[in-house]
Structure formats: structure tokens, C-alpha cells
Amino acid sequence: MSSAVIDVVGIGNAIVDVIAHADERFLAAEGLALGAMTLIDAERAESLYRKMGPATESSGGSAGNTMAGIASLGGTGGYIGKVRDDLLGEVFRHDITAIGVRFETPAATSGPGTARCLVMVTPDGQRTMGTYLGACVDLSPGDLDAALIGAAQVTYLEGYLFDPPKAQVAFRTAAAIAHRAGHRVALSLSDPFCVGRHRAAFRELVAGEVDILFANEAEICSLYETDDFEQAAAAVKGHVAVAALTRSAHGSVILADGAAHDIAAVPVARVVDTTGAGDLYAAGFLYGLTRGLALPICGAVGSLCAAEIISHVGARPEGTLSGLVKAAGLL
């Protein structure tokens, strides 16, 4: 049974990004790990925001960014995640539906406000994040739209969703629905510290439920508790059908069917803000995969999408990615 009518459904933390420039001294003074995501509570979010420079607000969330990328490429998709019925929740819903992604998870009508991620971009373009999960903690298996998941070629799970307590159960439930429908399950490891917080659960999920794994060097090394990328890559091989391992400026490696494909990064004039680089790589990759393209082409589309996103502030595409991909001759 493989009656997929949409390309990808993403499940993740529904977050609005608050993006500002900052220097490394500020991050050190605030005790934030450079380049990583730190979970913060409402009070800390408020105090950190007070100290941050002028900011812009835009919809984010790792899987949300990926779905926006897939829609911008011309793919079809849905999104499942929890906002509150407040202004930021409206902003999130507007932005993801405006680009054509189905998003019908009901907003929470009580409890904490819509999640926000304080993104601090250092002069090298790297982003460091403090996330207040807010309404995301309310996502539960009851929020899953089984028909939507069953209709998607790929169900894409954001690793960050292991942090809100009830979401892990939703995760496994979604994977089971996808597999019952004869479709594939993809997972992004999201962040090395997130992997560290939930290592056993991630390993179990990767080995048992994941068909396509996305991870960067730090994340895959964290999963297998090694400092050596080659070792980590060797370890993941037997566990998933496809592993796409991203290496920043060094491109990516795709491991599948015993083969390894090296994919070059697409150079950009200036790295402005790396927020969303991994999310958009996944968007390009999954878009290619759902079009039946060869894995090296999927990787090349991913690299191109990542290059677009790091050349401006913000984690959602500024132009239409389909045009870029066509111009590059990849479709």
C-alpha cells in the first residue's frame, strides 16, 4: 500500500525565531554554548531578550523550515506542531500556510505562549540559540493527523522534539503510522546536546524506525560517543538505509547500500547567518528523493538550498528555491 498524495509531512517544535547579531563575548557571558541550542525557561528568555541587540522576528522551527523549503521547491507537504492561540502563534501559522504547507494542528487555548528561539548570530555567520519551548510541550499523540501522515511519502521527524516530554510518544506513533502506510521515516538529529540528552532513545529510534537519517558531524559523533567522524559514519551504516551527513563547508556524505557519495558544498559570496542550513539541506534532499532522483543529485539539491539560506539572515528561503534548482540544471 503506497498511496502517497503528498511529498513530506514534518513534525517538530513550532517556533518563532528572534534573530539578532551578537559577539562571542556576549555568548560566553550568558553561558551559551557557541553554535548549539540551549533550552531556556520563560524567565531566562525574557532576561536574555532584554540584553540582546535589535532583532527581527520570523517563523522558524527546524522541521517548519524544512517544510517551507520543500514548498518553495514546488513540493507538497504538511506540518504538525503546537502553537498557542496568541500573536506569535498566528505569525507561525500564517507563514507556513502562506507558502502552501498544510498546518491544521489546533492551537493550545491555555498554558504557555508560542515557543520562541532567541538566535544570536556571531560575525562568522554561526548561530547560537536559546529556545523557550512554550506551547510545544503540549504536543501529544492526540495531535497527530493520521490521514496526513499516511498520505506522505516521507514523515520527517525533528530531533528537537525529544525535549518536550509527551512528544517522544507522538514521534513513535507517527513512525508506526508511516510504516503501516508503506512509507518512509526520516529523522534529523538536530543538535549534539539534544542527542546527548536523549542518546539511548535516539539510538533505539535510529536502529528500529528510521529509514533516512540527517546529522551533522557533531551530532553523529555525539550519537556514537566518538570524536572521530569516520568512526561515527562507520557506526551508522548498518542502522539506516540512507544517512546524509553534513559537514558545513566540506559538503556532505551520503551513505546508502554500502556506498558513500561525497557531495560538494555550494560556495556563497558571504556566510551571513547559518540558521537553517541543516533544515534546508534536508528540504532539498527530501524533495529530490520524493522526485525519485539519484542520491548524489538529492545531495546536490540539498547543498544548493543550504547555500541560499546561509547567504541571508533567517531560516526560511527569501526567494523561490525551485528557480534556483532549475537554474543549476539539477531538475
Next chain:
Amino acid sequence: MSSAVIDVVGIGNAIVDVIAHADERFLAAEGLALGAMTLIDAERAESLYRKMGPATESSGGSAGNTMAGIASLGGTGGYIGKVRDDLLGEVFRHDITAIGVRFETPAATSGPGTARCLVMVTPDGQRTMGTYLGACVDLSPGDLDAALIGAAQVTYLEGYLFDPPKAQVAFRTAAAIAHRAGHRVALSLSDPFCVGRHRAAFRELVAGEVDILFANEAEICSLYETDDFEQAAAAVKGHVAVAALTRSAHGSVILADGAAHDIAAVPVARVVDTTGAGDLYAAGFLYGLTRGLALPICGAVGSLCAAEIISHVGARPEGTLSGLVKAAGLL
């Protein structure tokens, strides 16, 4: 008495921008005049937002952008404008104070929410705006901080402020305070349709109270009801000590002391979004003026700041303008 301790105080509509890409067909269907600002009510703002593409939110407001520019250049400043005590109001306050601008106007605790401007950027980089004035309509003479205005070398008035009913009175009061302190009054005409709505009041203000006038071609032509820029320029000459007339890619003309200085525009690789171009020109110009620079240099600093703002999405500087100006050898 000329005991100025800050460079510029700006008075304007305190607005959060909601910026999206749109095509000209969409604007025509919505009945919005291309490149202009249309006032809309809360209901229309909601319906227009629903139809707009994915957006980013950032603090705006013409005079607010100018003050952010002056602070980014290393100048000192204050801002007077009305927000509501809501999330967008907090965002506006955060962003302008984070860059070092004094903003102490109390937020409204009842009435309409913080103003928002729906900015639609067409593929040519031009912006078309629909503004819901919200809490701005509550700005009244009682909100003026006389000590702040008295301490500023220049009091900068945003023409858009003629739209909310009580603000015109606040405008004249502020001008009187500035002149009593022996300081100068600057005015930006803001928008040709805004000029059309308040032509008589603007002419009276320009002739009676304004020392430094900023206008683009369409605005100065609207003020003097002519289609001919040269005619409009000739008309303004006798009325203000300094007129800085901007002409987009054709640079600007500064009229003062019977002389006319032609200032070149600073070329940019790609015009991404012209939102804030006039505001940032004014920032650079006033920064130069308060440093005692010659008028052609003031204009050149203005051109450089305008070039920075049109090379990215959003009306507030992304980097630090002082570095740009130093690198260009203008300081």
C-alpha cells in the same frame, strides 16, 4: 541657549513592519498604489495579512528607522512615539532601545494595539505599504518629553505623523520647544499621498517651522502640485534653509544658501528591498550635519546609509553603519 547634549530626537509613528514578497498583480488586485503607503483599518489589515505570503517582522516606522540609523552611525538620539503594552509594542521598544536610542514614551494601556505596516516588496525591490495605525492615534502633546527635545541638536519630524489626529498638534509643540532651545527642526515629507492628504498644513509647517526638509521627487512635486521636479525644487528654495531632495538611483540634490549640490547614489549589487531608503538617507545626512560636516559630505553619508538598507530585506541596518562610513573615508 544651545546646550544640546544629544544629536537628534525623532518623533513618529511607532510601527512594526511585516515584510513579504508580492507581485504587482497582487497589489493591483488589492487596490494598493505601487510604491506608496495606504492607510488601512484593523479589519483590512487582517484580511490583507491573510492573503500575503510568508513574512518577517521587524521594528520600523520612518523616524524610528532614522533614529536606529543615527545610533548605528555612532550618534546619540531619542525617540517619541506611541505603542500599546502588547507583544509588538515590546518588540518595538526592545529594538530601538537595544541600539541605544532613548525611548520613554509610555505605552498605551488600552485602545488599539501597536501599529503594524504590511510591507509588500515587488521583484524590482520597490516596497508598497498598508499601514494600520493602531496605538499611534493616541500620540498627543502630553507625550512630548520637553527636556529630551530641548537637549537635541535636531528635532526630526516624520510627515506620516500628520495622519493620526492629535499628532499634528504635538508636531507644532515639539517644533516650538526645539526652536526655543535654539535648535533646528527637520521634517520628512514621508509619502506623496500623505502630502496630498495634508498639503496646506505641510506647506504652512515647511514655510514657518522647518529648517531642514527631506523629500523625494514625488513628495516635493506633490507639495507644490507640479509634475516637474525642477519647478518643485525652485519652489522650496525660499522656504527652508536646507532641502535634501532624494531621487532614487539618481542620487540627491541639496539646496542651501542659494547653492545646489548634486550627490551621487552609492551603487549596490542588487536592490533587494527599498524599505527605509529615505529614512536612512536622512539618518546619514543628520548624523553628518550634527558632526558639523559640509553639506555634500552629509549627502554622501546619507547615500551610503541608503545603499546599505536597500541591499537587504528590512528597514533597520543589519551591520554597524559607522564602520561603513569610516571605510568609505567620509569621517
